[in-house]
Amino acid sequence: MKMLLNLLMLLGLCSAWAAGVGFQVFDHPNDDGSGIDLKWEYAGADIYSIQIERKTGNEDFQVIATVDSGKNSFLDTNNISAGEIYDYRISILDADGQSLAQEVGRAIAKAQWFNTDKISLLIMAIILSGAIIFYIASARSGKDLYIRRISGLDSMEEAVGRATEMGKPILFVPGIMDLDDMQTIAGLTILGKLAQRTAEYDTKLLVPVSRSMVLSAARETVKESYMKAGRPDSYLPDSVFYLTDDQFGFVAGVDGIIIREKPAAIFLMGAFYAESLILAETGFTSGAIQTAGTAMPSQLPFFVAACDYTLIGEELFAASAYLSKDPHQLGSLKGQDVGKALFVIVLAVGIILEIAGVHFLKDFLIAH
Amino acid sequence: MKRRIPLLIAFFVGILVIVAEFIPHKPFGTLTGGLEDWFMIIAGFAIILGQMNLIKVHVLKIKHKLPNWQYFIVTIVSFAVMVIFGLFWGTEDNAGILGAGTSLVQSIGSKPFDYMFNNVYQHLSASMFSLLAFFIASAAYRAFIGRTTESNLLLIAAVLVMLGRTSLGSFLTGWLPDALSFLHLPNLAEFIMKYPNTAGQRAIMICAGLGIIGSSLRIILGIERSYLGGE
Numbered sequence A: 001m002k003m004l005l006n007l008l009m010l011l012g013l014c015s016a017w018a019a020g021v022g023f024q025v026f027d028h029p030n031d032d033g034s035g036i037d038l039k040w041e042y043a044g045a046d047i048y049s050i051q052i053e054r055k056t057g058n059e060d061f062q063v064i065a066t067v068d069s070g071k072n073s074f075l076d077t078n079n080i081s082a083g084e085i086y087d088y089r090i091s092i093l094d095a096d097g098q099s100l101a102q103e104v105g106r107a108i109a110k111a112q113w114f115n116t117d118k119i120s121l122l123i124m125a126i127i128l129s130g131a132i133i134f135y136i137a138s139a140r141s142g143k144d145l146y147i148r149r150i151s152g153l154d155s156m157e158e159a160v161g162r163a164t165e166m167g168k169p170i171l172f173v174p175g176i177m178d179l180d181d182m183q184t185i186a187g188l189t190i191l192g193k194l195a196q197r198t199a200e201y202d203t204k205l206l207v208p209v210s211r212s213m214v215l216s217a218a219r220e221t222v223k224e225s226y227m228k229a230g231r232p233d234s235y236l237p238d239s240v241f242y243l244t245d246d247q248f249g250f251v252a253g254v255d256g257i258i259i260r261e262k263p264a265a266i267f268l269m270g271a272f273y274a275e276s277l278i279l280a281e282t283g284f285t286s287g288a289i290q291t292a293g294t295a296m297p298s299q300l301p302f303f304v305a306a307c308d309y310t311l312i313g314e315e316l317f318a319a320s321a322y323l324s325k326d327p328h329q330l331g332s333l334k335g336q337d338v339g340k341a342l343f344v345i346v347l348a349v350g351i352i353l354e355i356a357g358v359h360f361l362k363d364f365l366i367a368h
Numbered sequence B: 001m002k003r004r005i006p007l008l009i010a011f012f013v014g015i016l017v018i019v020a021e022f023i024p025h026k027p028f029g030t031l032t033g034g035l036e037d038w039f040m041i042i043a044g045f046a047i048i049l050g051q052m053n054l055i056k057v058h059v060l061k062i063k064h065k066l067p068n069w070q071y072f073i074v075t076i077v078s079f080a081v082m083v084i085f086g087l088f089w090g091t092e093d094n095a096g097i098l099g100a101g102t103s104l105v106q107s108i109g110s111k112p113f114d115y116m117f118n119n120v121y122q123h124l125s126a127s128m129f130s131l132l133a134f135f136i137a138s139a140a141y142r143a144f145i146g147r148t149t150e151s152n153l154l155l156i157a158a159v160l161v162m163l164g165r166t167s168l169g170s171f172l173t174g175w176l177p178d179a180l181s182f183l184h185l186p187n188l189a190e191f192i193m194k195y196p197n198t199a200g201q202r203a204i205m206i207c208a209g210l211g212i213i214g215s216s217l218r219i220i221l222g223i224e225r226s227y228l229g230g231e
Helices: A002-010 A116-140 A151-166 A182-201 A212-228 A247-261 A275-286 A300-306 A314-324 A327-355 A360-365 B004-022 B028-063 B069-089 B102-108 B112-144 B149-164 B167-173 B178-183 B185-220
Strands: A015-017 A021-027 A036-042 A049-055 A062-068 A073-076 A085-093 A099-108 A170-173 A205-209 A240-242 A265-269 A289-294 A309-312
Touching: A021 A085, A036 A085, A036 A099, A049 A073, A062 A073, A116 A327, A116 A360, A116 B004, A116 B185, A151 A170, A151 A182, A151 A265, A151 A289, A151 A309, A151 A314, A170 A182, A170 A247, A182 A205, A182 A212, A182 A265, A182 A289, A182 A314, A182 B185, A205 A212, A205 A247, A212 A240, A212 B028, A240 B028, A247 A275, A247 B112, A265 A275, A275 A289, A275 A300, A275 B112, A289 A300, A289 A314, A300 A309, A300 B112, A309 A314, A314 A327, A314 B185, A327 A360, A327 B185, B004 B028, B004 B185, B028 B069, B069 B112, B102 B112, B112 B149, B149 B167, B149 B185, B167 B185, B178 B185
Parallel strands: A021 A099, A170 A205, A170 A265, A205 A240, A265 A289, A289 A309
Antiparallel strands: A015 A021, A021 A036, A036 A073, A049 A062, A049 A085, A085 A099
């Protein structure tokens, strides 16, 4: 019996149930061994609060929490180490602090090697990555891939041509977020292509940034583009410059540049928040041709209203592949389309099942 | 070699972060948090780079008396004043080189840095933000001019939502019987925001999510190299 108890404990399934208090203590699932779950049931009427005590080894029990009577579970994450055995004592207290019932339980904290809550995410990621890699391989074998036109990206030539004819600069803003945002990286890849064109046409390029990390990355990108275009002498390091990390300070700075420099073309590519419309409307009043791109759904309507061209969501991320015409990159776009088709099918099936009262697909897809 | 090492680092770290998403066991479980800390440390040092650039660019503009050079003096002076105030008397919770500035706090109510922050910076920032109200009006005017079917639909939806969210909406349709309560303007506005609007936003978010996965894979596999200045 003792061996069986130890075995259950090692499996993190140990529980204790008393006649009055249903008390369960078990390892918190899908974590790194830093949590123990406690659950209890008690039907008494005079219950006021629940006192939880804990001990390890030969120590005495110490109070770790007191919770309201309405609760029936507690997650202990306070100094829990994987591999340690923890004893818990739960006391049901009345309004005077008198114990109505008491129960003990034991569990061992364990770290898991796989988060079972994320099985659906793993399956989707494997299918999606598989589709993208398959189409990249197809493109490598020379298969022709059709990619629809993206007007916002085709406008780049028009914008550079216009700026060159007017003798005015091009303004590029890579959003207000740092390099850890994928939209900023997507913005920088577009900047690279744009800088190559401005180098070829010898058009002035202005890139104000709001993050220091973006400053160094944008500078490197522009410099490389000028070198690739065979015009390293035309590269001006100060064409990429830092303004401020502050959201509205940055907006004030960029608006000032738009008013003073009157750029012929403005590109707003990256992550934007409330400043999106302030920038786009200032650009509109200055008469610049404007192209914006972001994956922030709440800011897209503003860009659509104020800009000539807008890259919506995924178009921003597709820009690099679209502009490079590199078949390997285009293959990955085709793989994304398979992902979209998959999502449509799963959504349709999910809607039908939910209407029919079958919830297993929804429950399976929910990642905790 | 200059390109290969960053590509290898991107591949290795990218795969590691993906794997860590599914493995809570140490060291994978704490890996993402650790990498985020690294990023914060590097970003902290990079702030110095940004400040140096700010000073250099603006001082050069003043030195060469470029058009509107006077504005750049304001930037440099503002920057210097805030740095000096912060260094000498500290901020709300931190003492500066000259101490906590107790006498200054007694005379102006707070430390010089906080005083400037609360009484100058915050008001300037709020002024900039408040411009949004006027820009929304001008952008909405252009968006709602009924030129196409889409803009007409946008105009109708916008009017319904705007009316539905004001007391006028309730007043205008409050007399409708219960059987027609779905035509009550607040209910219509709620319906538009809850279903068509949410559906559209989620569609964009799902597609953007797929785009992020595609871009990430291109970077991890080394196909996308533009961020390194390559093709």
